Amino acid sequence: MIDWGNVKKQLQEFLKSELEKTGLKRVTVGLSGGLDSAVVAILCKETFGDNMSAVLMPSQFSSQSSVDDAKELCEKFDIKYEIKNIAPIVEAYISNMDEDRLRIGNYSARMRMSVLYDTSSRDSSIVVGTSNKSELLLGYGTIFGDIACAINPIGEMYKSDEFEFARYIGVTEAILTKKPSADLWEGQSDEEELGYTYAEMDDVLKLLVDELKTKEEIIDLGHNDKLIDTLEYRIKANAFKGKLPIIANIKWS
Secondary structure, three states: OOOHHHHHHHHHHHHHHHHHHHOOOEEEEEEOOOHHHHHHHHHHHHHHOOOEEEEEOOOOOOOHHHHHHHHHHHHHHOOOEEEOOOHHHHHHHHOOOOOOHHHHHHHHHHHHHHHHHHHHHHOOEEEEOOOOHHHHHHOOOOOOOOOOOOEOOOOOOOHHHHHHHHHHHOOOHHHHHOOOOOOOOOOOOHHHHHOOOHHHHHHHHHHHHHOOOOHHHHHHOOOOHHHHHHHHHHHHHOHHHHOOOOOOOOOOO
16 A cells, blocks of 8 residues: 555655755646646645646647646645647647647647746746656657656656545546546547556556566566557657757767
8 A cells, every 4th residue: 555645745855855956946837637737736736835837728729628627626726827828829830730630739748848948937937747657658748848847746656556646635536537638639548549548558567667577477467468569669669758868979089
């Protein structure tokens, strides 16, 4: 049984310590109406009080329910927020783009992060990330988009575990019960795109990454070999997203 009270305390101490190192007093969080950003927003609110900037950034492809759910969370936890609609920015660019939903989704994610970093500059704050461990391992995020941040309190928390933590800290029911989605386009669902539930994937990821078990050992435990292959491929193919840019090493003599 996980001691979620202890986990929350550790994450709040992490947030306080990392912000203190910067010499700044505020944090900036993007709120999507989904589970990850809800968890991070609550942690930041209960750690920094009103010294946080919460920003909702809907586009023309966002669902109204996402905005409504984010607002409901803010009202429950007395989080002050602002809405910055990125639709005009996105529309100005994609008018010359083929109707490629993935490209449009990635572009939208990068525009949101641009807005967050501008907000953090305005408020002399740092951007707090909202990507969980499952997403980071699988590369399920946009490089220089939703993955970008200064610090991340939930990057070591698997998505399936995060649901329990979210319930512990009081995330609203509408967010807890909705299908996980990056809300990149109407009806988009993480699990439908990935082909498996987070519970299924996390069970195998824990064995692969945390326990360093081989494919054969994991199959012997009753897991699907196709799922294992899929996860191993995604981890390797998307590892670059978690690395700093590679800089050439020049020998001057």
